[in-house]
Amino acid sequence: MKRLDLSRISAFARPEEHLTKQTLHGAIVTLLGCTLALTLFCHELSWFLGAKGVAKMEVDLRRRHDLSIFVDISFHAIPCAALSVDIMDASGTADSDVNFAAGAHLHKFRLDASGRRISKAAEYVQPQTQRVLREGSSTVMSVDMEAAMRHIGDMEQEMGAHEGCRLRGDVTVRRVSGRLHFAVHQQSLADMLPQMLSGHVLPRVRNISHAVHRLTFGPSFPGQVSPLDGTTRIEAANGGGHAYKYYIKIVPTEYTTRFGMLLETSQYSVTEYAMPLPHRHAHS
Template identity: 35%
Template sequence: MKLKSFNRFSAYARAESHLVQRTYFGAIVTVLGVILAIVLFTNELQEYRKPFSIQTQMSVDTTRAHHIRMNFNFTYPAMPCQVLSLDATDSSGQRSGDSGHAANGEIHKVRLSKEGERIGLGEYIPPRRWGFMLGKPRQEVMEVNQAMDAHEGCNIFGWLDLQRVAGNFRVSVHVDDFFALTRTQESIAEALQAQLSHMDGGMHAIQLQADTTGINSSHIIHRVSFGPTYPGQVNPLDGAERILQKESGTFKYFLKVVPTEYVKLDGTRTKTHQYSVTEYDTVVHKGEMQMPSVWFSYDFAPISVTITQTRKSFAHLLTRLCAVIGGVFAVTGMLDRWVHRIVTAIVKASG
């Protein structure tokens, strides 16, 4: 008697079998509903089995760190190491030169043949600077021209500690190296000779048009990053290739650096940076007083991004499964009832 009284709390009343009507369309809807439920069930299970998912949050940057590390790796297939330099400066006035082992970083160079193969076992060590290139020993001048004639390339890589202020760095040809090149010295001699031949007793200014179009600024960016890496990080410039066939030019990259914190499942935090980039290039024509180069201008965004690894709990999986399966059968049941009513109404109207 008590059990029968308790039965009235059941939300799932069952009709007698002779009162139940089964239809052809109801069978189709049921089969489709089961298939859909299995597909959604499998999808939820796969999502749960993933090691982690990512949540991203943005906030105002309150970091007070003074320095960040920039890592770089470039290849210049048409310019030898003897003439390449990397110079960095920022809005605070700090400068970094191409000295092999800079005070705030390291710069390494490896000579490459025109086929891209490494020349020698060690890296290229720049000779001691003596000032303007025209005053350098003849042997050093000959080495520069021999490297140019052999179409050597250079792989320049390393890191620099930068202050958290706007700045730029560029890779270009030493000005004194440019004037040491054989073709440049020949153009100077031609200008002098032409000027002397046209002198009519008066003093004339020498008109020298520096030809920098022979400097090929083609480059391959293997890596440009700020700070340590984290899983799934994408650096937009990594793998970029800018190859010039005939003309020479200047490339400029504008980087917006965003402070980023990556939080793993175990709570380990990695403070680093990611960046976005825009770029443009200009062609350097003969006679223009512009040295072909590659510029990187960077600035820091006022916001920071926090990337957090998260993992769904088993209770969350059960909740999702119940919602998916229950929702599928609720929708298919509602669809079956609508179709049944429509069909019944049509039959009555025609009868």
């Protein structure tokens, strides 16, 4: 009876001894092969890391989602209690952070007279002095007098200390033409009413000095240029004040990474106007 030899089915068969002999020719072929592989690897790596950006422009006919605007602006002479942000667009939407607009996630931080953040003061929370009540097809503005008086007290205190405000956060708007308006509360009738009833008359804010730390439309991407970033406008202490208007044109942008990931964002261009403020108005 023959003995079963399991070594015949081994998948790791050893080559013959004459095939494993190392020679000079084999060493030369090995070095040439390694050199060629290393050269090709370095070439592909340099091409991958040094890829050039390609820009392409085309007409945008798609209906896109809402636009997210990120703002980071310091107002050197407008206290947080006096600063409001109004959102208006061509579709008829009009909202404000006073009414706690659903699309606005803005944070206000108090600054001292030197422009430094007041460490003892937490984020300033705006009292909700106004409420929009909708009754059928009509809209009625309701003023909370208690909250309004508390708001006036905040403005008096911050104006007396010559405070400023840093506004930071994001606002979601529709993709239609509109305005993002940084204003002073006391200019509206609803805000002036508590002052007239209580006998408090707050001084008008006319110094609209500001610094734009960052303004973007949509997610950031490598190589993005934001024309307003770093813009600073300082008013003279005894000047008459100016209204600064920035007309911005937004261009939808698609950024594709070298890994094929698509990022939908926007770029913009800007035109700036500065007009002297009339004595009866003060806004930015």
